[in-house]
Amino acid sequence: MRLSFYFLFILSFWGCKKSSDSVAPEITFYHWKNEIHLSSAETDYLDSLAVKTLYLRFFDVDWNPDRQEPIPISVINISSSKNLPATIIPTVFITNRTFLKIKNNEILNFSNKLLLKISTIQEGLPNVQIPEIQIDCDWSGKSRENYFLFLNILKKKIHKENKKLSVTIRLHQLKYPDKTGTPPVDRGVLMCYNVGDLQKWDTENSILDDKITSAYLKKNMTYPLPLDLALPAFCWGVLFRDGKMIKLLNQLENSELSDQKFYTTENKNRYTVRQSTYLHGHYLYPNDQIRLESVSSATLKIVAKQLKYALPSNQRSLIFYHLDSLTQVNYPASEIKEIQRIFGEVK
Numbered sequence: 001m002r003l004s005f006y007f008l009f010i011l012s013f014w015g016c017k018k019s020s021d022s023v024a025p026e027i028t029f030y031h032w033k034n035e036i037h038l039s040s041a042e043t044d045y046l047d048s049l050a051v052k053t054l055y056l057r058f059f060d061v062d063w064n065p066d067r068q069e070p071i072p073i074s075v076i077n078i079s080s081s082k083n084l085p086a087t088i089i090p091t092v093f094i095t096n097r098t099f100l101k102i103k104n105n106e107i108l109n110f111s112n113k114l115l116l117k118i119s120t121i122q123e124g125l126p127n128v129q130i131p132e133i134q135i136d137c138d139w140s141g142k143s144r145e146n147y148f149l150f151l152n153i154l155k156k157k158i159h160k161e162n163k164k165l166s167v168t169i170r171l172h173q174l175k176y177p178d179k180t181g182t183p184p185v186d187r188g189v190l191m192c193y194n195v196g197d198l199q200k201w202d203t204e205n206s207i208l209d210d211k212i213t214s215a216y217l218k219k220n221m222t223y224p225l226p227l228d229l230a231l232p233a234f235c236w237g238v239l240f241r242d243g244k245m246i247k248l249l250n251q252l253e254n255s256e257l258s259d260q261k262f263y264t265t266e267n268k269n270r271y272t273v274r275q276s277t278y279l280h281g282h283y284l285y286p287n288d289q290i291r292l293e294s295v296s297s298a299t300l301k302i303v304a305k306q307l308k309y310a311l312p313s314n315q316r317s318l319i320f321y322h323l324d325s326l327t328q329v330n331y332p333a334s335e336i337k338e339i340q341r342i343f344g345e346v347k
Contacts, residue, residue, distance in 0.1 A: 024344030025229065025318035027336060030055045030091065032322040037079035045328040046085060049336055053087040055134060055319060058121050061094040061114070063101045070098045070110055072117055078124040088128045089166075090118050093136040099143035099150065107146060111153045132164040134189070144181050152184045168230075171195060171216040174223055188225040189319060190311075192303055193232035193295075199245045201289065205269075207232050208295045210302040217310035228317040229307055231339070233331045234324065235294035241285065249280045251326055254292060269293065297335045304342040318343065 027049045036056065038046075046054075059075040092114065102110060122130060135154070139147040155165040166187040173180040174190055195213060196206035208231075237252035238245055256279070257263045257271050264272045266289075273288040318340060320331070 023313050023315055024340050025316050026053070027051055027340055028053045028055060028317045028319045029233075029323040029327075030057065030230070030319060030321045032057045033076075033324070034074055035077045035079050036081070036084075038083045039325070040083075041328060042323060042325070043083040045333060046323075048333040052085050053089060053317070054085045054323070055089045055091050058090045058092055058118055061092060061098055063095065063098045068101075069106070070094070070102060072114075075117075076121065078121070081125050081128070084125070084128055086129060088125060088130055089132045089134055090122065090130060091134040091136060092118070096138055096140055096143050099137070099139065099146040102146055104146060104149065107150050108153055111150055111157065115154070115157060130163065132166055132187075133158055134166045134168070135185075136168045138168075138170055139180075139183075141180070148181065148184055155185060166228075169223070169225070169227065171213065174221065174227075175216050177223060182224040185225065187228065188223070189228045189230050189317075190307075191230045192307065193230070193321065198238060201240055201243065201245075201291065203291070205293050205295070206238070207234070207236070207293050208299055208303060210299055210306065213303050213306055217306045219309050220312065221310045222312070226314060226316070227311060228319060229311075230319040230321055231300055231303065232295050233300075233320040233327050234322060235292070235326070235330070237279075238291040238293060239282070239284075240289040240291070247282060249282065249290070251324065252280065252290075252292060253326070257290065257292065263290075294330070297331065297339070300335075300339055301342060304339050308343050308345075313343075 028051055029046070031054055057076060059072040061070050062073055063069075064071045118133065133154070135151065137147060151165065151167065158165055164186040166189060167183045167185050169183075169188040169190050171190070171192065192213060193208050194206060196203045196209050198206040235251060235253060237249035237257075239247040239249060257265075260274075262273065262275050262277045262284075264274050266272055269292045271290045271292065273284045273286055273290070276286060277284050320327070320336065
């Protein structure tokens with residue numbers, strides 16, 4: 001009996017260790033469009049992945065040089081709040097130059113206006129829970145003091161409403177927290193995309209390159225904040241003119257560049273404009289160049305394994321950027337689930 005009890009204890013111990021050591025993350029998405037109106041196909045897609053939370057971009061903030069103050073731009077239009085997941089996390093993108101330009105004594109007023117704007121938009125979203133607010137800003141050394149002051153003020157205010165504050169973290173900020181500083185918030189989201197140099201024509205893929213991420217993600221890394229993880233599920237075309245990057249053409253696909261009358265294929269993802277034409281509402285000139293960028297499921301799986309071994313297992317969310325009509329086509333639910341399972345595998 002003693003031996004049997006001891007044997008069962010060992011099995012139980014290792015069973016518990018396996019469970020706590022490898023936790024499959026909850027799947028969520030960013031919604032980054034200017035209008036919220038989920039189609040039935042998008043709703044079915046979310047349901048198939050058991051998505052309970054949606055990170056909803058409410059608006060952007062940029063510095064207005066004429067008014068000499070930060071202003072909201074690209075504010076979301078709520079056409080319909082039907083079929084939304086039970087939990088919504090308002091997300092606000094703020095440009096780095098906003099915190100470079102704003103004066104220290106103006107930050108309290110700015111935080112009040114930002115929260116008021118969020119609250120106004122929130123009125124159009126009845127029957128959803130909002131436990132958290134997220135700020136997306138790629139701060140720099142010169143803007144850090146103002147940005148962290150803003151976050152401190154914001155956190156104190158929303159804690160009174162029993163809400164948490166999270167921010168986005170870039171790979172270089174993960175690797176060098178002593179140099180970049182740790183934001184004074186409750187949680188972070190590690191953004192594992194936009195890793196390459198967008199401005200250079202020779203860049204292979206600026207969205208995601210597992211060779212670049214491997215240089216940042218080392219085994220058993222630590223960070224002062226609990227981290228959720230964000231991976232890319234989008235494509236775009238990078239438009240160059242006279243050797244300079246001038247525009248992003250979001251959700252541009254290979255099939256749109258197949259007409260040989262207008263485009264010459266240089267290789268699998270690079271094209272030259274042969275004849276003037278319009279593309280996604282933009283006028284193209286002869287000799288303009290386009291680098292088409294997307295992320296394969298295979299690359300996502302490689303980076304998911306890098307993340308799994310770099311960061312301690314924890315209860316976290318895996319957020320895909322972003323929810324769109326093409327997302328469900330290019331990244332079927334079965335592929336998303338395979339990426340999810342990587343994090344749940346025993347090390």
